[in-house]
Amino acid sequence: MIRYIRRAAALCLLLLAALLVNAARVQIIESTSLDKNPANRRPAIARYDEPRGDILVAGKPVTGSKDSGQQLRYERTYTQGPLYAPVTGYASQTYGTSLIENTEDGVLTGTDPMLAPLPFWNDISRLQQPGGDVVTTIKPSMQRAAFDGLGGKRGAVAALEPSTGKILALVSSPSYDPGLLSGTGPPVKTEWARLNTSGGRPMLNRAIRQTYPPGSAFKIVTAAAALESGVVTDVDAPSGAPDPYVLPGTRTRLPNATDGCGNASLAYAIQWSCNTVMAYLGVKVGLPGLLDTAGRFGFNDRGLRIPSAVAASNFDRRMTVDQLALSSIGQFDTAATPLQMAMVSAAVANGGDLKRPYLVNRVTRSDGDTVARNYPQSYQQAMNPATAQQLQRMMVKAVEEGTGANAAIEGATVGGKTGTAQHGPGNSGRPYAWFISWAQAADAPQPAVAVAVVIEEDVSADRGEITGGGSAAPIARAVMKAALRD
Incomplete structure (x- = not known):
């Protein structure tokens, strides 16, 4: 009898061990895969069981949470x-x-370990901290000025504080209401489908995720390369550029939109946006020099984050001489995000020291205690301070007496550069109007803001009436005025 009891006890012990091994397999070995299994709703239920932390602009939340009363309890709201x-x-x-x-x-x-009061606290206690808050660098008045200025047109605005890299405004138009996507059910799916099939592509962040031919706004980069390389030593001296300029190796004549560009100086070429001078100088600098300078402004950087990923702006590493001439005036395959062109303007405004752009100022716990903060960092020395000073003077002249007159602000120093990019066979593609600029108050020690504006003009618009100075400069002016008031 005792022998049978022992056998039964051994069998029970074996079964218990099997249960423990299986439990360990499920809870330890397979836990990750089970957590990620689409059929497992527990992570989603836990995720939405508490209100989400807020995103703040100027100390005020522009997000919130509402109790839906559903299994996935809290939905996101947006102001x-x-x-x-x-x-x-x-x-x-x-x-x-x-x-x-x-x-x-x-x-x-609330799942980030840095929100916990002690290291490994979340793992030990199995408790989730309340959601923290994210404080952005955005200035409400500037954001509103950019948004209203675009007025629903396709385009974007990016504005930076040159001395720090803080992103002060980031607008893409047309836009959308993210609150309509927060929950579940047919209305959300219908809105998602509508937004993704809309011709205006409202969910595309044109400020950081769309690249455009920068056109004449890129001439600031070419001018910097010409000065840095020594191709130009006197900005007021004749450049030697012919008008018309025949693209090297071709019979194609490059036109100008203004008079007086034959043998014009670099200063005159920036002031009145002479294609022939800038293309000629770009060829003299050569591909290695222009590629190096463009890289120091941020072109071809595929790792830039603000913290969201930014589309890489492009300047080709290989091209023929005629292609280099076109690239020097922001055509051919040259392409840039509005944020990238704001970086170009910011580098000039900040004496050549280009700061890394960032959108998150700090992160706090739910009680407001700061747990992480971003500080200004140098991104690249885009050019020598002496080069930046010469470019500043030329950009100021372009606003005071040249193509950027619509950006002038009484009582402030404003530098700017227009750009009009036409592309496609026979310039049949959608034209883009650009304006990049910076502004400094009369009593300020340094510029307060650098701005880039791009507008996607209508394909049917009269090409002769599309100019960065006419379409984009007034928007940049409104954003700069808001910055100077703050």
């Missing part, structure tokens, strides 16, 4: 959603997250 959508992105229970909602998701949901 002035279309205005700040290019900053916040969306947080959807159906479609995930984007932009700051994505890059700072751990903070906003």
Whole structure:
């Protein structure tokens, strides 16, 4: 009898061991895969069981949470959603997250370890901290000025503080209300489908994710390369550029939109945007010199984040001489995001020291205690201070007496450069109007803001009437005035 009891006990012990091994397999070995299994709703229920932390602009939240009473309890809400959508992105229970909602998701949901009071506290206690807050660098008045200035037209505005790299405004138009994507169900799916099939592509962040031919706005980069390389030693001296200028190796004549460009100086070429002079100087600098200078401004950087990823602006590493001439005036395959062109203007305004752009000022716990902060960092020394000073003077002249007159602000020093990019066979593609600029108050020691504006003009518009000075400069002026008031 005792023998049978022992056998039964041994069998029970074996079964218990098997249960423990299986439990360990499920909870330890397979836990990760089970957590990620689409059929497992527990992570989603836990994720939305607490309110999400907020994204702040000028100390005030532009996001919130509402109790839906559903299994996925808390849904995201947005204050002035279309205005700040290019900053916040969306947080959807159906479609995930984007932009700051994505890059700072751990903070906003409370799962980031830096929110815990002690190291490994979350792992030990198995408790989730309340969602933290993300404080942005955006200035509301500048964001509003850019948004209203675009007025629903396709385009974008990016504005930086040159001395720090803080992003003061980031607008993409047309925009959308991310709150309409927050929950679940047919209305959310219908809105998602509508936004993704809209011809205006409202969910595309044109300020950081779309590249455009920069046109004549790129001439600032070419001018910097000419000065840095020694091709130009006196900005007021005749350049030797012929008018018309025949592209090397071709019979194609490069036109100008203004008179007086034959043998004009670099200063005159920036003031009145002479294609022939800048293309001629770009060829004299050569591909290695222009490629190096463009790189120091941020072109071809595929790792730039603000913290969201920024599309790489392009300056080709290989091209023929005639292609180099066109690239020198922002045509051919040269392409840039509005943020990139704001960086070009900021580098000039800040004496050649280009600061790394950033959108998140600091991260706090739910009680307001700061747990992480971003500080200004040098991104590149784009050019020598002496070169930057000469470019500043030329950009100021372009506003005071040249193509950028519509950006002038009484009582302030404003430098600017217009750009009009036409592309496609026979210039049949959508034309783009650009304006890049910076502004400094009369009593200020340094410029307060650098701005880039691009507008996607209508394909049917009269090409002769499309100019960066006419379309984009007034928007840049409004943004700069808001910056100088703050």
